[in-house]
Amino acid sequence: MLSLVQLYQLLLDFYGYQGWWPVDEGYHRAKGTDPRDEIIIGAVLTQNTAWRNVEKALENLKKYGELSLEFIRQVSTKELEELIRPSGFYRLKAQRLKHVAEFFNPTDVVEKVSREELLKVKGIGKETADAILLYAGGRLSFVIDTYTKRLFKRLYGLDGGYEDLKSYVEENIPKDLTIYKEFHALIDEHAKKYCKSTPRCGGCFLKNFCLSAVPSS
Ligand code: SF4
Known part of the structure; x- marks a missing residue:
């Protein structure tokens, strides 16, 4: 075996x-945004959908808003729903993104948060939690x-x-x-x-x- x-x-x-997780480093350099935000947002958006659909939603955020947790916190839920619509289950995912963006405020929380704490956040299951910990937090999960x-x-x-x-x-x-x-x-x-x-x-x-x-x- x-x-x-x-x-x-x-x-x-x-x-x-x-080279996972795929992140648009050039975008974040130009905008002064945090690449870890893209990973956290992508990890929520990829729930129950193919990655190509997530990419469309991420592009919408870049084009019509900003690919950052700060933007997710500020934007109205209605507008967020429209921007992430291509990722499917967009109403549910908009709510989840709002919860997650509040939790990761600031993004540095990802460096210290325990898996148990993260699993208590609404909309974060095991796969999403581990993806965030590993790829955004640089943690061995x-x-x-x-x-x-x-x-x-x-x-x-x-x-x-x-x-x-x-x-x-x-x-x-x-x-x-x-x-x-x-x-x-x-x-x-x-x-x-x-x-x-x-x-x-x-x-x-x-x-x-x-x-x-x-x-x-
Ligand atoms: S495709 Fe999957 S099931 Fe088939 S040999 Fe490869 S690993 Fe095994």
């Missing part, structure tokens, strides 16, 4: 560094998502819940921020390219290690 470190290395060799669950189930036969999988990963990879960030991004990349809902096992470089490989697909 492939160790998680071996899996990470194989994914990294195949796909290269992903591994993110589990649907793609991780799918890949680990197929590859290793692991069928645990969120906390089980999170602990399993955190106990078996080095405590290294780059590895935490990249491993999550690489798993997602593999799940989008090969280990899709209908897996493309035929071309998958993990097929010789995988419990669920379907050779003919």
Whole structure:
């Protein structure tokens, strides 16, 4: 069985560094805004939607408002709903963004907040909390998502819940921020390219290690 470190290395060799979380550094330099705000906003917007829809909402914020938590705090809920409409569930997400923007005031809160405290904020579930802690806070908190669950189930036969999988990963990879960030991004990349809902096992470089490989697909 492939160790998680071996899996990470194989994914990294195949796909290269992903550089997650994607942030428009040039925009934030020009506007004097905090790139961590973009990560926190994106982590809420990406709930139950594809990333391409989040990108449209982020573009709207940049074009017609400002990609910052300060703007989220100031703008009316109605206007915010319109700006983030492409991300889906826009009424709910506008409310959530308002709560989150109040909580992260100032953004530096992300450096110290505990996972338990963050999970008490309305609209922040485990995946969102871990994404914020890891990518905005630079904290060692591994993110589990649907793609991780799918890949680990197929590859290793692991069928645990969120906390089980999170602990399993955190106990078996080095405590290294780059590895935490990249491993999550690489798993997602593999799940989008090969280990899709209908897996493309035929071309998958993990097929010789995988419990669920379907050779003919
Ligand atoms: S061999 Fe198939 S099921 Fe296994 S990881 Fe690759 S795509 Fe997924």
